[in-house]
Amino acid sequence: MEVVTKTILIVEDEAFVRFDLVDLFEQSGWRVFDADNADHAIAILDRHKDIRVVLTDVQMPGSMDGLKLAHYIRNRFPPTALFITSGNKRLRSDDLPERATFLPKPFDHYRLLNRIEATVN
Amino acid sequence: MSLPPEMFPRAGDGKPLFGDHYWRQGEARAPVGIAANPDRIDEDDYKLLADNLPTLCWIANPDGYITWYNRRWHEYCGTTPVEMEGWGWQSVHDPAVLPSVIDRWTASIATGQPFEMVFPLRGADGTFRPFLTRILPVHDRDGQLRRWIGNNVDISQQVAVEQELRLSQQKLEEANRALAEREAFLSRVFASSTDCIKVLDLEGNLTFMSDGGQTVMEVEDFDAIAGCPWPAFWEGDGNEQAREAVEAARQGEARSFVGQADTMKGTRKWWHVAVSPINGPDGKPDRILSVSRDITDLRQSEAERDRFVRLAENSRDFVAMGDVDGRAFYLNDAGRALVGLGDADIAEHHLADFFAPEEVARIEEEIIPAVDRDGFWSGETNFRNFATDELIPVLYSVFPITDANGDPIGYGTVTRDFRDVKRAEEDLHFLNEELAHRLKNVLAVVQSVAQQTLRNAADTQTAGQKLGARLVALGAATDVLTGGSWRSANLHELARRALAPHGDIGERIKIEGPEVTIKPQVALALSLAFHELATNAAKYGALSGDEGSVRLYWEMVMDGEEDRFELVWRETGGPPVTVPERRGFGSALIERSLSAYFRGKAETDYRPDGLVFTLRSTASAALAENRN
Known part of the structure; x- marks a missing residue:
């Protein structure tokens, strides 16, 4: 059932970055869902309960930014591992939901991959 | 003026001894036994006369030896004939004056000349009184000096009157001197005052102006203006105020005002003027005092101070x-x-x-x-x-x-007020943050483009070339974005910059379309897409030979509910086109990324006569909002 445990949702409005991350995780054997805004992300999460990892950007268009999405996910899907990224500023840890990891943009995609895989295992 | 009664010489019984009083009130005494016969004067009558004369008198021998004094002498001096005989008289003289009396008396005896002198004689009461003394020589028929007859008249009252007169004269002189000094002082005060002190008559005509006043008013000849109506020297409001002040002074009231008037030489000055009535002996206004002070400098400093006030006020x-x-x-x-x-x-x-x-x-x-x-x-x-x-x-x-x-x-x-500065600071801070964010975003995009280029390249050399060219396209896009402050990008400029490295714009590459600005979020992707399209055209399509050309055009389509944006890349004149068996990463990148960024549809049509790439989206997804 390894395929099922390695499912990730990537929420990122910058398409180049999103495509790159999707390609990276797919090539590493992950099942990848992607969304370019929070509403879309929540819809995917509702349909696919097996998503264990969410990687989200903070700045996004729409009614909900990445940080609100992360809080929402922490409440709605508590076991989910959360990785939050932003190019804007170093967020205060108070702003982050529990058990969330912050990654300032740009980040090393391979280190991110290793870290996420370590978390899941 | 007469001496008060208590000052008259008195004898021991309290009766007045001598002088005016004695003369009037003293009583003549007749020796007992002498029958008064007015028809005949004998020796006794002479003695009676001599004794009762109101003056002191005596008779001396030619050598000055006094042989007889009348009764008045002894009564006044309180002496006896024995004491006085000869030169005994010296005992009733003032020792200080006596030597000069003796000198004069001996001189007269020596020359036989009459003697006249005023000297004091001591009375019975011990008081010295001045006596006018006359001594005459008496000669016989042969001209021989036989006797000296002396007469002493008390002149103490005359002397007292004289002294009093002298004293009152002195007082008068002193008073006059004091008055003159006072007058001189007052005129010096007037002269030294820098105020212009004037006296007007009740009609307001000039009658007097102080020396100091003539100086400040630059008057050379007061006579030339004496009698002139004073209010006429004032202009405008000052004239009216001067007239009112004169009228008020006539009614007994004081007034003051500030006005402008020229001096006699035409120097315009500001004056503070006080006008008040001068009352006559009857207590009613008699004349008018006008004191003007030159306040020109004060006005100037006030004006200067006023400017500072305006500085603060404005x-x-x-x-x-x-x-x-x-x-x-x-x-x-x-x-x-x-x-x-x-x-x-x-x-x-x-x-x-x-x-x-x-x-x-x-x-x-x-x-x-x-x-x-x-x-x-x-x-x-x-x-x-x-x-x-x-x-x-x-x-x-x-x-x-x-x-x-x-x-x-x-x-x-x-x-x-620092509100604007603070707002600008906040704006700047916000812009900095925004710029950092955008920069990191661009780096993230570059990172992703680089990784995908590397991931999909056959070898590192190709990867390096492709990556280099793609970064140039991204660089061109950032130039255009910076020109629009990262708020928008001009589509013509974006296209020109991205396509210029691939061919001459306007000749083999034609760009047509309305002036539109596109959203900053789609500019990088569009720039990269132009680059990929041009690269493929140069490699396989219309730009690969010498003939073909590319036409890039766009338009706003306004039908239905929402405005739409449509962009077309059409190649013509190139070698016949066939659908490729395997799509390259570049082509995939174009369609996939543009569809995502524009939330629309991007597709490539491999028509035999030339490739056509079409991007369709809503206008709102593609175009920047008008920020006017």
């Missing part, structure tokens, strides 16, 4: 002063407007009232100690609006104000 800064206890006593209009005080009375406000509540502690702890120590304090703080309680960021500068002696009057402040 300043756009908050300019205020408070006393040493911090109570406000001046605030200019700009200051009132800044803190919403309007026309309110500022006297009830303390320094601290102007500050935001959380800044008040700073005044005591930081600001006032710094002012006392360093002479000023300047820094950013917050005022509050009295009407709305809104915080007002200000650059506050405060310093002590001292008077001319250096003693503190209070505190002054020139405070600048």
Whole structure:
């Protein structure tokens, strides 16, 4: 059932970055869902309960930014591992939901991959 | 003038002895036994006469030896004939005067000349009184000197009157001198005063002007203006006020005014004028006093001071002063407007009232100690609006104000409204943050483009070339974005910059379309897409030979509910096109990324006569909002 445990949702409005991350995780054997805004992300999460990892950007268009999405996910899907990224500023840890990891943009995609895989295992 | 009665010489029985009183009231005494016979004068009658003469008299031998004194002598001197005989008279003389009497008397005896002298004789009461003494020689028929007849007349009363006269003359002279001095002093006072002191008659005509006044009024000849109506020297309002002042003085009232008048030489000056009545002996106005003071310099310094007031009043800064206890006593209009005080009375406000509540502690702890120590304090703080309680960021500068002696009057402040500066600072801060964000975003995009290029390249050399060219396209896009402050990008410019490295714009590459600005979010992707399309065209398509050309055009399609944006890349004149068996990463990148960024549809049509790439999206997804 390894395929099922390695499912990730990537929420990122910058398409180049999103495509790159999707390609990276797919090539590493992950099942990848992607969304370019929070509403879309929540819809995917509702349909696919097996998503264990969410990687989200903070700045996004729409009614909900990445940080609100992360809080929402922490409440709605508590076991989910959360990785939050932003190019804007170093967020205060108070702003982050529990058990969330912050990654300032740009980040090393391979280190991110290793870290996420370590978390899941 | 006569001596008071108590000063008359008196004998032991209290009766007056001599002088005027004696003359009038003394009684003649006749020797017993002499029958008064008015028809015959004998020797006894002469003796009676001599004894009763109201003067002292005596007879001396030719050598000066006195042989006889009359009764009056002895009564006055209180002497006896024995004491007085010969030269015995010296005992009733004043020892200080006696030597000169003896000198004169002996001289007369020697020459036989009459003798006249005033000298004192001591009375029976011990008092010396002046006597006019005349001594005449008596000759016989042969001209031989037979006798001296002396006569002493008490002139003490005349002397007293003379003395009194002299004294009163002296007093009169002194009084006159004092009066003259007083007059001279007053005229010196008038002359030295720099005020113009004038006396007018009740009609207001000039009758007198002080010397000092003539100097300040530059009068060379007072006679030339004497009698002229004084109000005529004034112009405009001053003339009317001068007339009113004269009229008021006539009614017994004092007036003052400030006006402008020329001196006699035409120098225009400002004067402060006091006009008051001069009362006559009857207590009614008799003449009019007018005192004018040259206040031209004062007016000038007032005008100068007024300019400083205008400086503070017209300043756009908050300019205020408070006393040493911090109570406000001046605030200019700009200051009132800044803190919403309007026309309110500022006297009830303390320094601290102007500050935001959380800044008040700073005044005591930081600001006032710094002012006392360093002479000023300047820094950013917050005022509050009295009407709305809104915080007002200000650059506050405060310093002590001292008077001319250096003693503190209070505190002054020139405070600048810092709201605009703070807003600009915040804007700048926001822009910086935004720029950092965008920069990191671009780096993230570059990172992703690089990784995908590397991931999909056959070898590192190809990867390097492709990556280099793609980065150039991204660089061109950032140039255009920077030109639009990262808010928008001009599509013509974006296309020109991305396509210029691939062929001559306007010849083999034609760009047509309305002037539109596209969203910054789609500019990078579109620029990269133009680059990929042109690269493929140069490699396989219309730009690969010498003939073909490319037409890039776009338009706004306004039908249905929402405006749409359509962009077409059409190649013609190139080699026949066939659908590729395997799509390259570049082509995939174009369709996939543009569809995502534009939330629309991007597709490639491999028509035999030339490739056609079409991007369709909503206008709102593609175009920047008009930021006018």
